[in-house]
Amino acid sequence: MPPAAKTQEPLITSTTDLSPADAKWLTLQRLTYVDQTGASRTWEVASRKTRARTSGGVDAVAIGNVLLYPAPRPPATLLVIQYRPPLDAYTVEWPAGLIDEGETAEEAAVREFAEETGLKGCEVLGTSPVQAADPGLSNATMKMVMVRVRVEEGELPEQRLEDGEHIQRVVVPLGELYERLVEYSKQERTVVAAKLFHFAAGMEFARVNREEYGL
Amino acid sequence: MPPAAKTQEPLITSTTDLSPADAKWLTLQRLTYVDQTGASRTWEVASRKTRARTSGGVDAVAIGNVLLYPAPRPPATLLVIQYRPPLDAYTVEWPAGLIDEGETAEEAAVREFAEETGLKGCEVLGTSPVQAADPGLSNATMKMVMVRVRVEEGELPEQRLEDGEHIQRVVVPLGELYERLVEYSKQERTVVAAKLFHFAAGMEFARVNREEYGL
Numbered sequence: 001m002p003p004a005a006k007t008q009e010p011l012i013t014s015t016t017d018l019s020p021a022d023a024k025w026l027t028l029q030r031l032t033y034v035d036q037t038g039a040s041r042t043w044e045v046a047s048r049k050t051r052a053r054t055s056g057g058v059d060a061v062a063i064g065n066v067l068l069y070p071a072p073r074p075p076a077t078l079l080v081i082q083y084r085p086p087l088d089a090y091t092v093e094w095p096a097g098l099i100d101e102g103e104t105a106e107e108a109a110v111r112e113f114a115e116e117t118g119l120k121g122c123e124v125l126g127t128s129p130v131q132a133a134d135p136g137l138s139n140a141t142m143k144m145v146m147v148r149v150r151v152e153e154g155e156l157p158e159q160r161l162e163d164g165e166h167i168q169r170v171v172v173p174l175g176e177l178y179e180r181l182v183e184y185s186k187q188e189r190t191v192v193a194a195k196l197f198h199f200a201a202g203m204e205f206a207r208v209n210r211e212e213y214g215l
Numbered sequence: 216m217p218p219a220a221k222t223q224e225p226l227i228t229s230t231t232d233l234s235p236a237d238a239k240w241l242t243l244q245r246l247t248y249v250d251q252t253g254a255s256r257t258w259e260v261a262s263r264k265t266r267a268r269t270s271g272g273v274d275a276v277a278i279g280n281v282l283l284y285p286a287p288r289p290p291a292t293l294l295v296i297q298y299r300p301p302l303d304a305y306t307v308e309w310p311a312g313l314i315d316e317g318e319t320a321e322e323a324a325v326r327e328f329a330e331e332t333g334l335k336g337c338e339v340l341g342t343s344p345v346q347a348a349d350p351g352l353s354n355a356t357m358k359m360v361m362v363r364v365r366v367e368e369g370e371l372p373e374q375r376l377e378d379g380e381h382i383q384r385v386v387v388p389l390g391e392l393y394e395r396l397v398e399y400s401k402q403e404r405t406v407v408a409a410k411l412f413h414f415a416a417g418m419e420f421a422r423v424n425r426e427e428y429g430l
Binding site: 007008009010011012013014015016017018019020021023024025026027028029030031032033034035036037038039040041043044045046047048060064066074075083084085086087088089091093096128129130131132133134135136137138139140141142144146164166174175181182185186191192193194195196197198199200201202203204205206207209213214215 | 222223224225226227228229230231232233234235236238239240241242243244245246247248249250251252253254255256258259260261262263275279281289290298299300301302303304306308311343344345346347348349350351352353354355356357359361379381389390396397400401406407408409410411412413414415416417418419420421422424428429430
């Protein structure tokens with residue numbers, strides 16, 4: 001068992017400009033390109049320095065997940081809440097992580113899911129194509145891997161977190177995901193990640209408009 | 216009518232490191248923060264320099280949209296495909312843009328939707344809470360505004376694009392959105408944006424698992 005963590009509100013104490021040469025994780029670059037009309041133009045881009053050579057050009061995985069409980073408890077999904085310094089806020093996300101050298105997206109997903117949630121033995125249901133995380137700002141890419149795991153009632157098993165990781169887990173019935181994310185968004189210092197919110201909004205859109213739009 | 220654009224494949228001709236002082240749009244910073252246990256830690260973050268003072272801390276809007284046609288044509292959504300230098304690829308996205316000074320998210324959505332699609336008179340159906348675009352990498356935030364517009368059969372009206380914008384429009388039936396995005400992902404030099412893909416994956420998840428998971 002790790003020692004009980006002292007808990008206090010995280011606080012940013014300084015912000016300094018960083019030259020790309022001094023940064024370990026990110027870089028800032030100016031691209032010069034010739035556009036469709038033959039004109040020369042520029043674009044500014046933030047990139048990760050950590051993309052694995054073997055990852056097929058993909059930085060990260062997000063782990064969509066279904067938790068199946070003994071009846072009558074409905075199927076649920078596990079979300080992680082953690083302090084994210086870039087936003088100086090707690091974010092609500094699906095478990096996620098960078099792909100390590102030599103890993104496939106599926107291997108990274110199973111590893112990160114076990115580390116962040118404590119749940120082992122998940123089944124991979126499918127993997128999305130490569131997606132652009134925020135294409136106007138960065139070259140960051142990711143795949144969503146959807147997993148499913150059977151869970152007995154009771155406490156979630158212990159996480160295996162890296163030094164400095166403080167990740168709270170919450171389990172939300174799939175049928176309540178959208179409304180729960182809207183509720184989280186109203187909490188102080190709390191922001192839902194766009195990818196998770198869009199997935200939930202898509203579920204809700206299909207449910208509400210099923211008959212009218214023939215979905 | 217604008218002059219017919221010469222069309223050639225865009226090409227990146229140079230990539231140079233950029234110090235935050237020399238960048239116009241983005242900056243790279245190191246944050247120092249005290250975490251939940253009282254330990255001092257650092258995090259690297261990319262930020263936009265352009266966030267409007269009046270936007271409530273939100274950088275951008277993405278415009279989810281429903282196009283209603285005369286029966287029997289099914290309801291559809293309009294996607295934009297454009298060359299994105301950060302990825303050196305064409306991305307498939309919903310129309311989107313930065314919020315200007317003095318605009319609400321809804322005003323920015325109606326303006327950008329008209330500019331990028333040529334469709335005027337859209338009705339705003341709803342606005343999401345603030346979402347974090349890529350919370351491990353940047354402080355970028357956005358809201359999704361969902362709009363609906365009635366469209367007559369025929370050509371889409373002319374776009375009003377800014378200098379340097381080359382945006383192709385495609386109209387996809389809502390019921391085929393997920394499979395069409397999977398198909399786009401297989402095309403050469405083409406990547407779907409994560410937010411749009413997650414929305415479509417959520418719709419598909421709800422459709423496929425409706426009965427089994429009670430969605």
